[in-house]
Amino acid sequence: MRRWIAGAVAALVLAGVMPDHAGAADAPGKRALPYYASIGAGQARMRTGPARSYPASWLYQRVDLPVKVVAVFKEWRRVQDPDGTEGWMLAALLRDTRTAIVRGTEPAPMYARPSDGASIAWRAAPGVVGRLSACGGGWCRFDVKGQAGYVTVDRLWGVEPGERLP
Structure with a gap:
C-alpha cells in the first residue's frame, strides 16, 4: 500500500499536478x-x-x-x-x-522626539548609515551605533514617505 501511495505521489509530481516544491x-x-x-x-x-x-x-x-x-x-x-x-x-x-542613509548636502538633525519643536539630540552627516525603527507620520527613529534620534523621512534613503515600521 505504501509503495502504491509513493508511486501515485511521484506520478502526480512528474505530471505537474502537484505544486513544485523546489x-x-x-x-x-x-x-x-x-x-x-x-x-x-x-x-x-x-x-x-x-x-x-x-x-x-x-x-x-x-x-x-x-x-x-x-x-x-x-x-x-x-x-x-x-x-x-x-x-x-x-x-x-x-x-x-532595515537601515537608511542620510541624503542631502547638510547634516540631518536627529530630534529627541518625532517633532520639529523637539530638541536636537544629534546631527548625522550626509552619507551616514543607521538602523531604522518606529517609522510613521513622516519620521523614523534612526540609530547610528547607539546614538539615536528621530529624522524626517525626506532626509533618508531606505524608507518610503508613507511607510510604517514597528
Missing part, C-alpha cells in the same frame, strides 16, 4: 517587490547578471548599506543602491535589517 525554502521569505534590505557582508559584489559567471560591476565594503530589492531570480536579488546603480547580488549577502 522553491519551498524561499516561500516564507517571499515579499512584495520592491522592498528594502541591507548589505550584511563585509564585502558584497554586485554583478551584471544573476550568476557568479557574470562580471562584478561593484564591490561594496559597507555593512548595513541599504539597498532596494527590485527583482528576484532564484537565490539572486536585483538591487538598487542609494546612488541608483542596479545589479545582482546573492541573497545570502543581504539581510532584512
Whole structure:
C-alpha cells in the first residue's frame, strides 16, 4: 500500500499536478517587490547578471548599506543602491535589517522626539548609515551605533514617505 501511495505521489509530481516544491525554502521569505534590505557582508559584489559567471560591476565594503530589492531570480536579488546603480547580488549577502542613509548636502538633525519643536539630540552627516525603527507620520527613529534620534523621512534613503515600521 505504501509503495502504491509513493508511486501515485511521484506520478502526480512528474505530471505537474502537484505544486513544485523546489522553491519551498524561499516561500516564507517571499515579499512584495520592491522592498528594502541591507548589505550584511563585509564585502558584497554586485554583478551584471544573476550568476557568479557574470562580471562584478561593484564591490561594496559597507555593512548595513541599504539597498532596494527590485527583482528576484532564484537565490539572486536585483538591487538598487542609494546612488541608483542596479545589479545582482546573492541573497545570502543581504539581510532584512532595515537601515537608511542620510541624503542631502547638510547634516540631518536627529530630534529627541518625532517633532520639529523637539530638541536636537544629534546631527548625522550626509552619507551616514543607521538602523531604522518606529517609522510613521513622516519620521523614523534612526540609530547610528547607539546614538539615536528621530529624522524626517525626506532626509533618508531606505524608507518610503508613507511607510510604517514597528
